[in-house]
Amino acid sequence: MNKxxxxxxxxxxxxxxSVFSEISPTPDHPITIDKDAKSVSFLAEVNGKxxxxxxxxxxxxxxxxxxxxxxxRGLVPVDDFYNALIAxxxxxxxxxxxxxxxVTYVEGSAFTVTVTWDGAGKSYGIDEVVVESNKxxxxxxxxxxxxxxxxxxxxxxxxxxxxxxxxxxxxxxxYGAIETRNExxxxxxxxxxxxxxTKVIVTLKLI
Amino acid sequence: MKILRLTFIGLLAGFIxxxxxxxxxxxxxxxxxxxxxxxxxxxxxxxxxxxTRQVPTLAAIGMEIFLxxxxxxxxxxxxxxxxxxxxxxxKEGFFLSAFDVRTLNSILAAVFLAGNAVLFNPPxxxxxxxxxxxxxxxxxxxxxxSP
Numbered sequence: 001m002n003k004x005x006x007x008x009x010x011x012x013x014x015x016x017x018s019v020f021s022e023i024s025p026t027p028d029h030p031i032t033i034d035k036d037a038k039s040v041s042f043l044a045e046v047n048g049k050x051x052x053x054x055x056x057x058x059x060x061x062x063x064x065x066x067x068x069x070x071x072x073r074g075l076v077p078v079d080d081f082y083n084a085l086i087a088x089x090x091x092x093x094x095x096x097x098x099x100x101x102x103v104t105y106v107e108g109s110a111f112t113v114t115v116t117w118d119g120a121g122k123s124y125g126i127d128e129v130v131v132e133s134n135k136x137x138x139x140x141x142x143x144x145x146x147x148x149x150x151x152x153x154x155x156x157x158x159x160x161x162x163x164x165x166x167x168x169x170x171x172x173x174x175y176g177a178i179e180t181r182n183e184x185x186x187x188x189x190x191x192x193x194x195x196x197x198t199k200v201i202v203t204l205k206l207i
Numbered sequence: 208m209k210i211l212r213l214t215f216i217g218l219l220a221g222f223i224x225x226x227x228x229x230x231x232x233x234x235x236x237x238x239x240x241x242x243x244x245x246x247x248x249x250x251x252x253x254x255x256x257x258x259t260r261q262v263p264t265l266a267a268i269g270m271e272i273f274l275x276x277x278x279x280x281x282x283x284x285x286x287x288x289x290x291x292x293x294x295x296x297x298k299e300g301f302f303l304s305a306f307d308v309r310t311l312n313s314i315l316a317a318v319f320l321a322g323n324a325v326l327f328n329p330p331x332x333x334x335x336x337x338x339x340x341x342x343x344x345x346x347x348x349x350x351x352x353s354p
Contacts, residue, residue, distance in 0.1 A: 048308065049295035052288045054232050068299055069236055179233045196291060196308050 025201055031076040033084050038206035040084040042157075044072040044115075046188070048196030054185040056160045056178040058130065059202060064155015071130065071188040072115075072200065074157040081157050082146045082167050085109075090206055092144025096164040101175035106162035108142035110171075111204040113158070117194050123203065129193050130160065133185045139171040140204070158202075160186045168204065208325065210252060212262040215322030217251030218244055219270040225296050226277055241299030267326050 025032050030043040044059055050071045057070035061078060074081070086092075093108030114123035126138045140158060145165055149156065152165050159166035161173040161184075177183040194200070221244035228240040255262060282288040294311035298304060303311065 047295075048287075048291045052282055052285075052292060053229060053235060056232070056236060062304070066236070068239070068304070179236055185232075190287065 025076075027075070031080050031084050033087050035088055038088045039203055040081070040088055041201050041203040042074060042076040042081065042084075044074045044200050044202050046193055046196055046198045046200060047071060047073055048188075048190075051188045051190035051193070054178065054187055056186065057156060057166075058126070058158040058160050060157060061155035064153060066154045066156055071193075072202065074155075074202070076157070078149050078155060078157065078167060079146070082144070082149070085142055085167070085204070088206055090142045092142050092146075094144040096143050096145060096162060096169075096175075098148070098164050101162065101164045103174060104162060105174055106141045106143040106169045106171045108144060110207045111140045111142070111168065112207060113138070113140050114203045114205070115193075115200050116203070117198055117200040120194075120200075124192055129189050131187045131189050134183075136172050136184075140168050141171045143167065143169050208328075209255065209262060211322075211325045212264075212267070213252045213255035214248050215318075215325060216255075216262065216267045216270065217248030218318065218322070219267065219274060220251060221245070221247030221300070222293065222296065223270065223274050223277060225300070226274075226281060226292070229296075230281065239299050241296045241301075244297065244300035264326055271323075 025041050025043040027043065032041045033039075034041075042059075045062075047068065047070060049068075055069055055071060057066055059072040059074035060066045060070040061076065062068070062073045064078070067073065076084075090109040090111075093106055095107045096104055113126040115126070115129050116123040126140065130138060132138060138160070143163065143166060145163070145167060148165050149167060154165050156163065156166035157168065159169040161170055161177045162175055163169040164175065173184060178186060224247060225240040225243040228238070228243060229235045234240065278289055278292070282292060290312055291308060293315060294308045297315055298306060298311050303314075306314075
């Protein structure tokens with residue numbers, strides 16, 4: 001009788017375990033999609049250098065030319081990230097070009113971006129994990145830019161100012177606000193984010 | 208030995224240049240500033256190999272002091288920053304992304320210890336401040352050749 005009950009319990013728990021494995025990205029499956037919640041989560045790794053150096057990149061795939069220039073190394077390929085956002089119904093703005101980048105704010109579906117990790121206890125908003133010198137809220141929008149991203153091979157997933165290459169970028173500033181016009185500086189928040197090379201999960205939820 | 212001293216001096220110069228270059232966000236976002244480390248080392252080795260002058264020990268020590276002062280000036284007395292920034296620069300320059308900060312700092316500490324050991328152990332030809340002792344068995348009681 002006991003054996004029978006154990007078997008039923010195991011059979012009941014199997015689908016529960018598989019549901020959890022779908023929710024959390026792993027190194028083998030670094031991106032997960034939750035169509036009901038309209039959210040995408042991907043695995044990333046903290047880059048401690050940008051606790052101390054300003055940057056305009058939030059998450060970049062390490063194989064891209066900007067792979068070591070971001071607060072987080074996003075461990076998901078650019079195409080997979082783009083396709084995941086399309087799969088949850090996000091609409092790309094596609095209004096940024098290499099010519100208009102300095103005078104154009106990125107458009108497209110907006111997301112709330114949160115970050116969590118083992119032992120974090122909760123999910124932190126992007127405004128908590130990034131120190132923004134002007135204290136303006138970071139507004140992440142789906143720029144799209146898949147063709148330009150493929151062409152430039154920068155690996156950019158999320159940028160901290162409007163970007164013609166990054167898939168998602170911050171609509172608060174136009175391109176060049178950080179690098180050339182010194183309107184703002186952005187760094188990782190060393191008081192909140194875990195140590196260098198710690199794995200974190202970044203979640204984008206469609207607003 | 209000369210090659211090792213030149214390599215160490217080149218690495219010091221590379222560190223100073225990459226930290227200065229990293230102050231420009233525009234440059235930092237476009238260039239792997241860590242590449243200045245191997246680049247400066249190679250240039251120093253080539254320049255030193257074709258030069259007949261001695262490798263300047265005092266200049267190297269001055270560069271070490273300048274590097275420490277520069278790090279403190281740019282990042283302040285923040286032990287975490289001082290552990291991360293040189294390690295990250297070294298990692299990017301030599302493409303050691305598989306290593307964590309602790310391992311990179313261990314490698315850096317070994318490089319600096321070895322570099323200083325080489326600096327403070329100058330080659331035989333430049334030891335002007337003392338005379339070598341004659342080897343044991345060497346005859347010093349030669350007969351006076353004068354009549």
